[in-house]
Amino acid sequence: MSGTVHGVGLGPGAADLMSVRADRLVRGARHVAYFRKGGRQGQARRIVEGMLRADAVEFPMEYPVTTEIPLEDPRYAVALAGFYAKCAAHLRGLAEGGADVVVLCEGDPFFYGSFMHLFTRLKDDVPVQVVPAITGMSAAWTATGAPITWGDDVLTVAPATLSEAELTRRIAETDALVVMKIGQNLPKLKRAIAAAGRMEAAWLVEYAAMPEQRVMPLAEAETAPYFSIAILHGEGRRP
Known part of the structure; x- marks a missing residue:
């Protein structure tokens, strides 16, 4: 019988x-x-430190590129497509051999997560189950100490990789906002939020729910590490 590949959300x-x-x-996984x-150790692996069984067989999947090649460069998609195919082939082989495999996923596996690329390559060949989780953005707005939405507020989640014009439009049109994938896009994001007239209300949360968590006004941020999320709170209807 085939084993199952589990995409396990670890939360923020x-x-x-x-x-x-x-x-x-996680505690029962052999693979x-x-x-x-x-x-690097990897954030997902760090979260489960001390939880794995002594005989667990680990399979680190190391990205061939991260920021070395621009997203719009065709080489970026080619490199990652080959990488995901190779990783999926290894997991498929384990499952077809009868082994269950746990894939550790930061946040929720179906929300801007790399696991999605494995899921699409595996789901028609072997059983795949997904365990949902608290997202990083939920931890981020909680860290600001204020609700993200009220009443009829509309929440927009946008990647900072959008064009500056598109970011500005979406920021201006929404009530509450979460921006992911900031990193090198921080200057562009700050210009877009300023152009939308909302800089005074914007926050940046770094490493939400982690020991090094930091919350600051976005206007004061000079850099944004990978685990950074920008927040604009809604101010809608309330009793």
Whole structure:
């Protein structure tokens, strides 16, 4: 019988924010896979430190590129497509051999996560199950100490990789905003929020729910690490 590949959402970064189902799967897994940048432990692996069984077989999946090639460069898609295909082939082989595999996923597996690229390559060949989780953006707006939406507020989630004009339009048109994938796009994002006239209300949350969590006005931010999320709170109807 075929084994199952489990895409397990670990939540925003704190082990005690994992679901009971995720905790059970992680602790019982014989085969554990996770993404990481070359030479790093990887955030997903860090979250489960001390939780894996002693005989767990780990499969680190190291990205061939991160920021070295621009997203619009055709080489970027080619490199990642080959990488995901190779990783999926390894996991498929384990499952076809009868082994269950847990793929550790930061945040929620179906929300801007690398696991999605494995899911589409595996779902028609072997059983794949997904364990949802608290997203990083939920931890980020909680860290600001204020609700993200009220009443009829519309929440927009946007990647900072959009063009400056498109970012500005979406920021101006929404009530509440979450911006992901900031990194090198921080200057562009700040210009877009300023152009939309909302800079005074914007926040940046770094490493939400992690020990190094930091919350600051976006206007004061000079850099934005990978685990950064920008927040604009809604101010809608309330009793």
